[in-house]
Amino acid sequence: MSLRIYNTQTRNKEAFVPLEENKVKMYVCGPTVYDTSHIGHARSVVVFDVVFRWLRHSGYEVCYVRNFTDVDDKIINRANELGQDPKQISERYINEFHNEMDALNVLRPTIEPKATEHIQEIIDFIQRLIDKGKAYHVPGSDVFFSINSFDEYGKLSGRNPDDMVPGSRIAVDDKKRDPKDFTLWKPAKPGEPAWPSPWGDGRPGWHIECSAMSYKYLGESFDIHGGGKDLIFPHHENEIAQSEAAFGKTFVRYWIHNGFVDINNEKMSKSLGNFTMIKDVLKDYHPEVIRMFLLSKHYRSPIDYNDTSMDEVISGLDRLYAFVERAQDAGATVSGIAPGKEWASFEDAMDDDFNTARAMATLFDTVKTGNRILDQQGETVTPETLSTVSTLCADLKRMGGILGILSQEPQDYFRAKKESGLAGKDLDGDAIEILIQERVAARQSKNFARADEIRAELEAMNIVLEDGPDGTTWKIG
RNA sequence: GGCGGCUUGGCCAAGUGGUAAGGCGACGGCCUGCAAAGCCGUUAUUCUCCAGUUCGAAUCUGGAAGCCGCCUCCA
Numbered sequence: 048m049s050l051r052i053y054n055t056q057t058r059n060k061e062a063f064v065p066l067e068e069n070k071v072k073m074y075v076c077g078p079t080v081y082d083t084s085h086i087g088h089a090r091s092v093v094v095f096d097v098v099f100r101w102l103r104h105s106g107y108e109v110c111y112v113r114n115f116t117d118v119d120d121k122i123i124n125r126a127n128e129l130g131q132d133p134k135q136i137s138e139r140y141i142n143e144f145h146n147e148m149d150a151l152n153v154l155r156p157t158i159e160p161k162a163t164e165h166i167q168e169i170i171d172f173i174q175r176l177i178d179k180g181k182a183y184h185v186p187g188s189d190v191f192f193s194i195n196s197f198d199e200y201g202k203l204s205g206r207n208p209d210d211m212v213p214g215s216r217i218a219v220d221d222k223k224r225d226p227k228d229f230t231l232w233k234p235a236k237p238g239e240p241a242w243p244s245p246w247g248d249g250r251p252g253w254h255i256e257c258s259a260m261s262y263k264y265l266g267e268s269f270d271i272h273g274g275g276k277d278l279i280f281p282h283h284e285n286e287i288a289q290s291e292a293a294f295g296k297t298f299v300r301y302w303i304h305n306g307f308v309d310i311n312n313e314k315m316s317k318s319l320g321n322f323t324m325i326k327d328v329l330k331d332y333h334p335e336v337i338r339m340f341l342l343s344k345h346y347r348s349p350i351d352y353n354d355t356s357m358d359e360v361i362s363g364l365d366r367l368y369a370f371v372e373r374a375q376d377a378g379a380t381v382s383g384i385a386p387g388k389e390w391a392s393f394e395d396a397m398d399d400d401f402n403t404a405r406a407m408a409t410l411f412d413t414v415k416t417g418n419r420i421l422d423q424q425g426e427t428v429t430p431e432t433l434s435t436v437s438t439l440c441a442d443l444k445r446m447g448g449i450l451g452i453l454s455q456e457p458q459d460y461f462r463a464k465k466e467s468g469l470a471g472k473d474l475d476g477d478a479i480e481i482l483i484q485e486r487v488a489a490r491q492s493k494n495f496a497r498a499d500e501i502r503a504e505l506e507a508m509n510i511v512l513e514d515g516p517d518g519t520t521w522k523i524g
Numbered sequence: 525g526g527c528g529g530c531u532u533g534g535c536c537a538a539g540u541g542g543u544a545a546g547g548c549g550a551c552g553g554c555c556u557g558c559a560a561a562g563c564c565g566u567u568a569u570u571c572u573c574c575a576g577u578u579c580g581a582a583u584c585u586g587g588a589a590g591c592c593g594c595c596u597c598c599a
Contacts, residue, residue: 058528060540078599091599119597205527206595230597253597275599280527282597305599306529307592314593343547344537348530349592356536359548366547369561396538405538408546415546415563422563495557502559513560522561 050105052271053347053400055279055302056203060400063301065270071107072269073099074261074299076278077159079116079253080140081125084147086323086352087275087308087315093338093451094305094346094401095273096153100449101397112264113156114257115141117163118250123239133240137163147325151334152451158264162256165263166242169251172259172293173231173244181292182231184246185222190232192254194225197288203302204280229285231255254285258293261286267294273303276347306349308341323352333464335452336360342403342450363411364452365464367443370414372457374440377421377428384441389413393446403450413443461522468523472508479510483519486512 050063065071075095078088095113102109117137126133141161162169173190176182181196194200200208208227230252235241241248251259261269267290274283283302290298307314310321328337340360344350389409396406417439424432447453455463469475482501489497502512511524 076599079597085599087599089599094599116597121597204594207526276529277594277598280595307599309592314598316598348537351536355548359536362549363547373562402538405545408538411546418562419564490557493557499558506560511560514556515561520561524560 050101050398051400052301052303054300055304061301065107066268066300069107071102071109071271072265073102073109073111073271073273074257074265074269075111075113075156075272076257076274076282077113077115078140078144079119079121080137080144081119081121082140083324083326084140084144085315086310086325086328088144089147089151089325089328089337090308090341090346090350091273091275091305092148092153093151093341095303097342097403097450098271098273098303098401099154099156100451101401104449109157110265111156112158112160112261114260115144115159115161116253116256117141117161118240119253134163137161143326147329150329151325151338152454160260160264162251162260163240165256165260166251168263169255169259170232170242170244172255172262172289173251175293176231176289179292183224184232187247188222188234189230189249189252190246191223191228192231192285192288192292194227194229194288197292199291200227200288201284203284203287206280206284229254229281231289254282255289257282258286258289262290262293267298268296269299271301271303272299273305276304276306279304303346305346309349309351311353312351332357332361333364333460333467335454335460336364338451339364339407343407345404346401367410367414367447367453368455368457368460370417371440371443371453372461373421374417374436375457377424377436378433379437379440381437381441381444384437386445387438387442389416389439390442390445393442393449397449406446406450410443410446413439413446417443465521465523468509474508474510479505479521483512483521487519 051060052063053060073095075091078084092113095111099109099111115137118133122133122136126136129136173182176192177184177190180193182190182192184190194208232244232246232249232251232255234247234249239250241250261272272283272286279302287298308323309315310319310323313319313321315322332340336357340352340357341350343356343360389412392409392412393406396402396409399405417436420432420436420439421428428436444453465476482505486498486501489495489501505512505521506524509524510521513520513522
């Protein structure tokens with residue numbers, strides 16, 4: 048089995064064959080840093096983080112580029128609102144973004160270029176387009192890309208340029224030769240960030256930065272380009288036009304687009320006021336719960352964020368960690384263990400267009416198999432059983448390594464869960480221990496009424512007791 | 525108006541021609557003083573509806589209904 052990828056452009060799953068053997072060049076559109084990142088950004092970043100991990104695991108040397116759009120109308124507007132410099136704004140949100148993604152256990156891309164640090168490359172790119180007759184400068188105004196100079200315009204989104212009704216959405220700008228032409232370079236208004244150029248002081252349009260930066264780091268033609276579904280048109284369509292017009296080569300071989308995150312079955316929007324920020328979600332849920340949630344459905348489908356779904360994921364992740372803990376307690380080791388057949392199922396799922404939802408099922412199958420084996424054991428675990436359980440546990444951890452979960456020791460995971468669960472309660476771990484000791488004494492003297500009373504008291508505070516062979520433990524229910 | 529997507533058990537969700545993965549929940553059992561956790565078992569003769577192709581369809585074709593996204597520098 049080898050990797051197959053659904054290509055937005057062909058609308059088919061295709062066998063993945065990189066341009067250069069054993070190497071993959073991948074570009075993903077990063078955020079425009081004008082505001083706090085929301086759960087939708089998290090999905091895109093986590094999805095492509097898993098793509099990155101899977102490609103690397105598959106033996107490819109991956110050059111993964113994810114940009115920051117740090118010059119943009121929205122950043123300028125925001126800066127004006129706050130009376131700050133645009134650079135302060137973008138730096139602040141880049142920092143925030145990095146902190147949140149680190150918290151979500153997202154690997155840093157190979158390169159994270161910023162538009163403002165590639166102005167010269169952008170200018171050179173625009174000049175090349177002008178020289179080739181693909182773009183034109185309106186004196187005293189913008190440089191525009193000429194749609195009519197690129198006859199494959201629309202091939203990614205499946206739109207026919209002739210069907211695009213001029214002025215239906217955007218006011219017709221009569222400086223353009225064609226209403227569908229888009230800006231490559233726009234003149235700066237007073238007080239706005241600006242760079243000198245052959246067309247006067249100004250700044251780049253949005254689309255051109257991605258073409259210029261992907262060209263610089265990945266070349267004229269590369270393997271994978273990703274982003275959110277909304278970027279298909281016009282952003283990615285325009286990137287294709289720019290890059291293919293400039294170099295006359297296929298720009299990108301595989302286009303990957305992730306679906307949206309809805310909130311309680313509604314689209315996130317300013318008018319609904321339901322923007323759900325990553326930093327707020329991180330306050331409510333363990334980072335691995337968030338990752339597991341984002342990967343629980345196929346990346347191209349919409350996914351709905353709501354409390355019920357999150358609670359289901361918590362139960363599932365607890366279950367996985369509980370098995371790791373149980374296996375380790377039984378003496379299982381994970382280092383240096385060869386992959387087992389559970390891992391093969393996981394690989395099949397991941398190779399099938401990064402089907403994390405299906406891959407997730409193999410984690411639970413692994414746990415089920417392992418628990419069953421351990422349950423059938425008596426007091427002493429035979430070497431054969433231990434070996435089997437070690438393989439299962441190692442497979443599970445290996446899967447977790449791809450999805451970016453199960454990265455903690457189970458003890459730490461459950462301890463952190465207890466601590467966060469106790470936060471805000473007028474009860475601490477010591478107080479619970481005292482109650483447990485009282486209950487142990489009550490049980491020993493067969494005073495089960497008192498024992499149950501204590502248990503009920505704790506249960507009312509969402510603390511659940513478990514009486515095991517080695518005594519009583521508790522957890523947050 | 526143009527383009528695209530979705531509709532699977534109580535809920536979430538895989539599954540693109542060969543007879544319905546997985547999770548959560550629920551119920552019964554083992555275990556337990558009773559519970560909890562874990563395990564075992566049960567929980568869709570059926571995949572929005574209609575018609576067609578086929579030996580065979582959730583999967584292909586045509587049609588209907590409902591929902592959703594993009595066409596606004598929103599991931």
